[in-house]
Amino acid sequence: MKVIAKSWGLPILLLFAASADVRTVLADDVRTNIASRGAFEAKAQYCGYCHGPSGQGYRGYYTMPRLAGQQSEYFVNQLRAFTDGRRGNTFEMKMARVHAVSQAMRLALATRFGKLNPRPFGGAPTEHVALGKKIYEEGVPEANVPACAACHAPDAKGAGTNPRLAGQLYGYTVRGLINWSKDRGQDHAHPDTSAVMLPVANSMSKQQITAVAAYLSTLK
């Protein structure tokens, strides 16, 4: 489960290898390791306060990402990244504290939110959606930006540790890509899977980022 990148090849291999194992573990953990049904429902509601009751995301002072339909491996890895201090240090609240849950709870929440499928939150500017679609499908070869679809799937539903991006909130995607080097992979001695995305995020222009983010926010 814990993916540590020591080279460029290793993380990519691991991304696709983990899926089946995690699904088996998920079912077992949910049955045996959560203190009570009530404790789980209360924690799921807690997540929903910020991320929306159906995990559709929400725009407060910060833009809270969509969790609905997210890949389980990615979901669990990110919660661990917060707890381990590898992610989320650019926010005013302690992301490690507000996202602190047991591993069993992480798996159970991943299952719950992974099954939800609300409509996209919406609200993004619409004028560059076509450019965003082109970048998503073909990349920007002259800027060394690969096609997003290659790893995140043509329908942007993700795979394994590669997150679903379909329906993700515009402001969240934009902020994430712009701040990649400040927000992700902050334990530099132990790079995580976010390292794969770092050169891509850094190669994208602001206009390319906003176009892709706008396109993704429309996908169901």
Added chain:
Amino acid sequence: MNLIKSTVALVVFMAVSNAAFAGGFEGMSLGEEMATRDCAWCHGQLGQGFATAPRLAGQTRLYIENQLVSFRAHTRDNPNSQQFMWGAAALLDARDAAELAAYFSSIAPEPANDGDATRAEIGRALFKDGNPSGNIPSCIACHGPNAEGVREMPRLGGLSYRYLRRKLAQWGQGYHLAAMQPMPEIAKHLEPEEIEALASFLSFVK
């Protein structure tokens, strides 16, 4: 000479003040005029709040507009709203609400400073990170790191301790359940001591 000077001064003063009265609220925006004429009785000079009426100065525009709509629709139904604001908002149209919101949001707010200072630190921690083990979320995720509010999310910083404490408790008592989620749900799960601490902390926020 002195008498003539005084007389002239008095006449000039009367003329000027008379002109000011005759012109009503000349030089004021519609929002400022309405606020001065109708809202100041309870919400105080420059919307800084008074007694049970909350501070409106520095409040977000969209929040003020939304509240005026909810008073008119009787969905904001706590006792003070019923007694004072249902009537006060009954005849306001959307343009009036927008004018009032623009005016009040433009005034610099002053902190109420009326909370229990010994609870402020607990309140600050709660406001920042919530109480994750009790499933209370961080307040700043929506209300901002300085409780400044944004769009439809209200400014909480500097509101009076009494107002905040009452408002947070009223959700638990079943009032104003039509408010934008998730607040009614979150507030229902706050312990009385958590409400005291949050209201105290926020009353000191500048």
